[in-house]
Amino acid sequence: MTRNIKEITYTEIQDFINAFKVFRDAPYYEDWTEKMIREEYELLTQKGHVYGYYINGKCVGIVTFRPMRLEDHPPVHYDNPEVVAYLSDITVFQNYRGKGIGTKLMKYALNMIKKEGYERVYMKTLEVGKSMSYNIAVRQGFKLLEGVTSIDRMKRCVKDRKEEDLKIYLDMSL
Numbered sequence: 001m002t003r004n005i006k007e008i009t010y011t012e013i014q015d016f017i018n019a020f021k022v023f024r025d026a027p028y029y030e031d032w033t034e035k036m037i038r039e040e041y042e043l044l045t046q047k048g049h050v051y052g053y054y055i056n057g058k059c060v061g062i063v064t065f066r067p068m069r070l071e072d073h074p075p076v077h078y079d080n081p082e083v084v085a086y087l088s089d090i091t092v093f094q095n096y097r098g099k100g101i102g103t104k105l106m107k108y109a110l111n112m113i114k115k116e117g118y119e120r121v122y123m124k125t126l127e128v129g130k131s132m133s134y135n136i137a138v139r140q141g142f143k144l145l146e147g148v149t150s151i152d153r154m155k156r157c158v159k160d161r162k163e164e165d166l167k168i169y170l171d172m173s174l
Contacts, residue, residue: 001056005108008050008062015052015059016041022091024157027126028165031155044088051108053092053101061092063105065113068122075150076122076169085113087123090133102136110140114174122171124150134170142170 008016020037023030032040044050048066052059068074068084078084087109092101113121123142125131138144148169156163 002054004054005051005105006054008052008059010045012052012059013038013041016050016062019052019059019062019091019093020089022093025094027131028154029156029158029161031157048086048088049109049112051105051112053105055096060096061101061105062089063087063109064089065109065121067118074122074124074169075148076145076171078120080119083117083119085116085118085121087113087121087137090136092132097132102132103139106133106136106140110174118174120171120173122169124167124169127166127168134168137170140172142172145169145171 017034017037020032020040023032041050044064044066048064050062050064053061053063065085065087068078068081068086070081074086087106090102090105090109092105110121122145123133123137125133125137145168150167150169152165152167153163154165
């Protein structure tokens, strides 16, 4: 069985699309169309990176990061934002969770972020207990930024899921 992490290039964009569709499932139920996912890929790869975890050639999870963008108006302030990276997404297909893949993806991304010269990294996620990425991040050394939150709005796939999510922020020094 071969396992590897590699950058997802445009020729493998379908791997990214398939993995990103995980956000259409619980607990998110976000109504991502294929067009929206392609646009997200373009945004992430313009200045950032998209990596996939592959088992026998099949992508089973992704991690993405990019420089901090002040135009996103994050509720996080850093004196030197040019040395801060944003870990934007980490996800693993449901039937591959609990096997350490998310941890491996995050460790890989943190190593790449550090190699690129960033000194800090931050991320946002659902409230504590509602996201797999929170526990992985804390085990890697991320700290919750107390009192730093935002409300994200997203059209949903299911009618009984509210459109607003409270997001919390975590960060760490590299």
